[in-house]
Amino acid sequence: MPSRLDNLRSTLSEQRLDALFVSQAINRRYLSGFTGSAGYLIVTHKDAILATDFRYVQQAKTQAPDFQIIQIGGQLNSWFTKLISDLGVKSLGFEGDDVALTTYQQIVKAARKTSPKSRPRLISTEGIVERLRAVKETEEVESIKKAAAIADAAEDYASTQLKPGMTEKELAWILEKFLREEGSQNLPFPIIVASGPNSALPHAQPTDRPIQEGEPVVVDLGARVNGYCSDITRTICYGKPGDDLSRIYRIVLEAQASAMNSICVGMKGEESDQLARDIIEKTGYGNSFGHSLGHGVGLDEHEYPRLGPNSTDVMEPNMVFTVEPGIYIEGWGGVRIEDMVLLEEKGPRPLTNAKKANL
Amino acid sequence: MPSRLDNLRSTLSEQRLDALFVSQAINRRYLSGFTGSAGYLIVTHKDAILATDFRYVQQAKTQAPDFQIIQIGGQLNSWFTKLISDLGVKSLGFEGDDVALTTYQQIVKAARKTSPKSRPRLISTEGIVERLRAVKETEEVESIKKAAAIADAAEDYASTQLKPGMTEKELAWILEKFLREEGSQNLPFPIIVASGPNSALPHAQPTDRPIQEGEPVVVDLGARVNGYCSDITRTICYGKPGDDLSRIYRIVLEAQASAMNSICVGMKGEESDQLARDIIEKTGYGNSFGHSLGHGVGLDEHEYPRLGPNSTDVMEPNMVFTVEPGIYIEGWGGVRIEDMVLLEEKGPRPLTNAKKANL
Numbered sequence: 001m002p003s004r005l006d007n008l009r010s011t012l013s014e015q016r017l018d019a020l021f022v023s024q025a026i027n028r029r030y031l032s033g034f035t036g037s038a039g040y041l042i043v044t045h046k047d048a049i050l051a052t053d054f055r056y057v058q059q060a061k062t063q064a065p066d067f068q069i070i071q072i073g074g075q076l077n078s079w080f081t082k083l084i085s086d087l088g089v090k091s092l093g094f095e096g097d098d099v100a101l102t103t104y105q106q107i108v109k110a111a112r113k114t115s116p117k118s119r120p121r122l123i124s125t126e127g128i129v130e131r132l133r134a135v136k137e138t139e140e141v142e143s144i145k146k147a148a149a150i151a152d153a154a155e156d157y158a159s160t161q162l163k164p165g166m167t168e169k170e171l172a173w174i175l176e177k178f179l180r181e182e183g184s185q186n187l188p189f190p191i192i193v194a195s196g197p198n199s200a201l202p203h204a205q206p207t208d209r210p211i212q213e214g215e216p217v218v219v220d221l222g223a224r225v226n227g228y229c230s231d232i233t234r235t236i237c238y239g240k241p242g243d244d245l246s247r248i249y250r251i252v253l254e255a256q257a258s259a260m261n262s263i264c265v266g267m268k269g270e271e272s273d274q275l276a277r278d279i280i281e282k283t284g285y286g287n288s289f290g291h292s293l294g295h296g297v298g299l300d301e302h303e304y305p306r307l308g309p310n311s312t313d314v315m316e317p318n319m320v321f322t323v324e325p326g327i328y329i330e331g332w333g334g335v336r337i338e339d340m341v342l343l344e345e346k347g348p349r350p351l352t353n354a355k356k357a358n359l
Numbered sequence: 360m361p362s363r364l365d366n367l368r369s370t371l372s373e374q375r376l377d378a379l380f381v382s383q384a385i386n387r388r389y390l391s392g393f394t395g396s397a398g399y400l401i402v403t404h405k406d407a408i409l410a411t412d413f414r415y416v417q418q419a420k421t422q423a424p425d426f427q428i429i430q431i432g433g434q435l436n437s438w439f440t441k442l443i444s445d446l447g448v449k450s451l452g453f454e455g456d457d458v459a460l461t462t463y464q465q466i467v468k469a470a471r472k473t474s475p476k477s478r479p480r481l482i483s484t485e486g487i488v489e490r491l492r493a494v495k496e497t498e499e500v501e502s503i504k505k506a507a508a509i510a511d512a513a514e515d516y517a518s519t520q521l522k523p524g525m526t527e528k529e530l531a532w533i534l535e536k537f538l539r540e541e542g543s544q545n546l547p548f549p550i551i552v553a554s555g556p557n558s559a560l561p562h563a564q565p566t567d568r569p570i571q572e573g574e575p576v577v578v579d580l581g582a583r584v585n586g587y588c589s590d591i592t593r594t595i596c597y598g599k600p601g602d603d604l605s606r607i608y609r610i611v612l613e614a615q616a617s618a619m620n621s622i623c624v625g626m627k628g629e630e631s632d633q634l635a636r637d638i639i640e641k642t643g644y645g646n647s648f649g650h651s652l653g654h655g656v657g658l659d660e661h662e663y664p665r666l667g668p669n670s671t672d673v674m675e676p677n678m679v680f681t682v683e684p685g686i687y688i689e690g691w692g693g694v695r696i697e698d699m700v701l702l703e704e705k706g707p708r709p710l711t712n713a714k715k716a717n718l
Contacts (some may be wrong), residue, residue, distance in 0.1 A: 036562060054649030055561040058689060074669060096460040101483060104460045124460060173539065180532065186549050202414040203395060290413030330417060 002066055004031050007132050009045055017123060018089035019044040021107070024098040026299045027129035029227070032064040041067070044089055051079065076103060077110035085114045096124030127304060134296050134304040135318045140228060141342060144297070144320055147230035148340055148351040150182045150223035155234045155354035158219045162238050168193040168206035175221055184223035188231065188301040192220035199235070199333040202291055202326060213239035216249075216333045222301060229301040231322050232352040233338035241359040245335070248285070248327050249359040252335045255279040255325040259293060260341065263323070263348050269311025276325040277309075285327045294322040297340055319343045320351065361425055363390050366491050368404055376482060377448035378403040380466070383457040385658045386488035388586070391423040400426070403448055410438065435462060436469035444473045455483030486663060493655050493663040494677045499587060500701060503656070503679055506589035507699055507710040509541045509582035514593045514713035517578045521597050527552040527565035534580055543582035547590065547660040551579035558594070558692040561650055561685060572598035575608075575692045581660060588660045590681050591711040592697035600718040604694070607644070607686050608718040611694045614638040614684040618652060619700065622682070622707050628670025635684040636668075644686045653681040656699055678702045679710065 008031060012020060022028055022041035029035055031043065032050050036059055039052030050067040052060050060069045072079045084092065094107060111119055136144070154175050161174055172193040179187060194204035196215040204218070211217055220233040235252075237245060255276040263272045273293040280289045292308025297320050305313035307321060324338030337356065341348035367390060371379060381387055381400035388394055390402065391409050395418055398411030409426040411419050419428045431438045443451065453466060470478060495503070513534050520533055531552040538546060553563035555574040563577070570576055579592040594611075596604060614635040622631045632652040639648045651667025656679050664672035666680060683697030696715065700707035 035564070059560050059562070096464075097462075099460050101455040101458050101460055101463045102485060103456075105455075126461060176539075177536065180535075190545050201418050203418070205394070 001031060001033055003137075004132065005043060005048055005066065008043055008129065011128055011132065012043075012045065012093070015093065015125070015128070016091065017093040017125070018091045018120070019087065019093065020125065020128060021092060021094040022129065023103070024095050024129065026303075027095070027133070030129060030133050030299055032060075032067050034060045034064040034067070035227070036060060042083065042087065044087055047087060049083070051083070076106040077113070080107065080110035081113040084111065084120060085118045088118050089120045091123055092120040093123045093125040093128070095126070095128075097126045130304040133298055135316055136298065136320050136342070137318075140298065141318070141320065143226040143228035144230060144340070144342075145351055147184065147223040147225040147228055148232070150179055150184050150225070151221055151230040151232045152352055152354040153182060154179050154221055154223070155219060155232055158234070159236055159355070159357070162211065162217065162236060164213050164238050165210045167208045167210050168195055168198065169208055171211065171219075172206040175219070179221065179223050182223070183225065185227070186224060188222040188224050188229035192218060192233075194218045194334070196333050197331055199335070200328045200330050202328055202334065202336065211238065214242050214245070216241075216245050216335055218334060218336055220336065220338065227299050229297050229299070230352065231297050231301055231338065231340055232354060233324060233336045234354060234356065235335045235337060235359070236357045237359055244332065246359050248329075248335050249357075251280060251283050251285065252325050252327055252337050253356070256323055256337050256339070259323050259325070260339070260348055260350070263307075263315060263341075263343070265315055265317055265343060265345060267315045269305055269307045269313040269315070270309055272307040272315065273309055273311065276323070280325060280327060288327045288329055289325060290328065291326065294324050294338075296321045315343055317343060317345055323348070360390060360392055362496075363491065364402060364407055364425065367402055367488065370487055370491065371402075371404065371452070374452070374484070374487070375450065376452040376484070377450045377479070378446065378452065379484065379487060380451060380453040381488065382462070383454050383488065385662075386454070386492070389488060389492050389658055391419075391426050393419045393423040393426070394586070395419060401442065401446065403446055406446060408442070410442070435465040436472070439466065439469035440472040443470065443479060444477045447477050448479045450482055451479040452482045452484040452487070454485070454487075456485045489663040492657055494675055495657065495679050495701070496677075499657065500677070500679065502585040502587035503589060503699070503701075504710055506543070506582040506584040506587055507591070509538055509543050509584070510580055510589040510591045511711055511713040512541060513538050513580055513582070514578060514591055517593070518595050518714070518716070521570065521576065521595060523572050523597050524569050526567045526569050527554055527557065528567055530570065530576075530578075531565040534578070538580065538582050541582070542584065544586070545583060547581040547583050547588035551577060551592075553577045553693070555692050556690055558694070559687045559689050561687055561693065561695065570597065573601050573604070575600075575604050575694055577693060577695055579695065579697065586658050588656050588658070589711065590656050590660055590697065590699055591713060592683060592695045593713055593715065594694045594696060594718070595716045596718055603691065605718050607688075607694050608716075610639060610642050610644065611684050611686055611696050612715070615682055615696050615698070618682050618684070619698070619707055619709070622666075622674060622700075622702070624674055624676055624702060624704060626674045628664055628666045628672040628674070629668055631666040631674065632668055632670065635682070639684060639686060647686045647688055648684060649687065650685065653683050653697075655680045674702055676702060676704055682707070
């Protein structure tokens with residue numbers, strides 16, 4: 001991934017860092033292509049090193065041709081001292097929002113063992129690679145589009161399969177098989193099928209509850225293609241929806257449309273969120289929309305940027321994120337409608353296009 | 360989970376701690392029963408508090424009846440200061456091996472805002488809850504046995520489904536459907552089906568490679584029941600195995616039997632590992648067994664204890680762990696045989712019992 005390394009090195013220059021120590025698993029994959037579950041990267045302005053254990057050395061050599069692979073084992077400080085002595089960097093960033101305190105203490109200890117001349121200053125960084133990941137390359141968008149198309153098809157399939165008496169778990173498993181057989185890799189997150197009162201839980205797990213006529217059924221699912229995730233939610237209903245459901249559904253639909261129409265490049269995450277929140281607050285349901293409007297999607301199903309209260313993340317061209325307002329009422333149920341968009345100069349372009357129910 | 364809280368409180372007393380701040384997700388679930396993806400526990404000698412956000416408050420109330428649920432939002436320091444002031448603890452442990460450096464810094468900052476009288480000392484701990492989790496209760500063993508039985512059935516099914524020309528991905532998907540339809544929750548880890556040279560990668564991902572006659576096929580899979588995982592590996596072969604495969608297979612089989620026969624209560628992880636390693640080293644394949652002999656299994660698919668070089672973890676009654684030696688040869692392939700055992704006073708009792716191939 002030479003261009004990703006170039007981008008990282010530009011950021012390192014801006015932040016006056018000689019090197020970054022990458023511990024976060026998805027950042028490791030993004031920069032190197034290596035998909036194993038263990039390892040670290042050290043990227044300097046000249047070198048790119050991937051340190052991993054016996055189980056993954058062969059795989060790393062194949063997947064990360066731009067990196068020099070070194071085999072490590074045991075505690076971090078046993079190999080780290082030699083490596084950073086050899087690299088001769090004066091300032092070494094690490095991912096303070098990922099590294100556990102005890103790992104950080106090992107890094108400090110290992111750094112102290114180097115000779116004073118080759119000892120780097122350790123600098124805690126946050127979100128360096130996450131910010132690079134947020135702006136998608138053309139190839140990444142292509143993978144996300146494929147994952148979105150599979151998820152769309154699954155949502156459309158859900159409407160045809162929904163029958164009263166079917167349990168949430170049964171529908172979830174029908175949809176999981178569908179997603180996988182249509183080409184999804186391991187799902188990015190467990191499918192949510194939440195019916196009736198269960199749909200008041202924004203992150204419900206499917207239960208053995210039989211789905212009934214007239215009630216909301218929230219179906220939140222995603223697919224994964226080439227590692228890239230999709231994420232979509234539809235709220236559906238078998239038969240004639242109750243009056244409350246129709247009313248609440250239309251509010252959520254309007255809130256989503258308002259955000260989709262107005263989010264633009266340069267807007268902050270909290271402003272984007274407020275677009276949908278304004279509509280919901282006007283109807284008196286403000287306290288029932290307790291989560292954020294959306295989040296970035298890529299190799300991780302939840303990534304930078306965050307569209308929510310107090311988010312100063314700035315929307316940039318080629319970011320991919322969700323727009324997913326919801327209203328949740330304990331005892332009654334909930335409605336959420338979620339689409340993924342690609343932010344273009346002229347505004348958000350929807351990446352998910354599954355049919356929306358007419359409730 | 361009152362008895363788990365009692366056990367935790369005993370450990371806190373031994374370590375002279377007034378309270379533990381639990382950030383690690385599986386520890387949170389183990390102690391409270393709450394399965395949501397976000398939240399913190401604070402357990403004192405009197406109180407048990409679960410702090411989580413809007414999305415999960417309802418679910419937490421249902422799942423964690425022994426805990427007082429408080430709704431939080433935003434940065435950690437906004438609610439943490441008040442909470443620890445109210446609790447009046449003098450020493451507060453946190454999970455240093457889980458908490459990210461920047462979260463730790465927030466904890467420190469929040470603690471500084473309390474009045475000097477109610478300001479706790481912050482103490483970094485490691486593995487407190489993980490050590491409790493390692494020793495299984497009867498009910499936990501029952502769930503693991505169910506998960507093991509489903510995994511056994513899937514391994515036996517694999518032998519009947521294996522056909523030359525079938526790809527690794529195809530077989531993996533057949534097995535995943537089988538596991539799920541036999542009652543497994545979301546799989547604990549992606550199924551490994553690695554054939555021929557691919558089986559030299561201990562953590563291979565299934566590919567589109569068509570499986571051929573006479574070569575090793577490593578099938579590593581698990582099921583999940585009530586959150587508890589199983590983990591088993593069989594190496595199988597379609598048709599007549601090559602001479603190398605038969606020879607290497609028998610070495611691994613003997614190494615596994617040797618460990619299964621001799622691991623006992625009181626033994627260290629490194630001694631357990633050496634039992635199998637001795638056999639493999641004698642045959643000259645020592646360098647080809649590059650991973651550890653095994654690991655604990657429970658709510659996490661890899662947990663305490665570790666059976667491997669330099670592991671001082673001590674085997675205790677009612678621990679559940681894997682015994683999984685392997686030999687991996689680049690370009691040729693690999694063999695791994697893995698079973699889960701429950702350690703009883705008289706030795707390990709196998710929890711997985713799928714047929715082993717006669718190669």
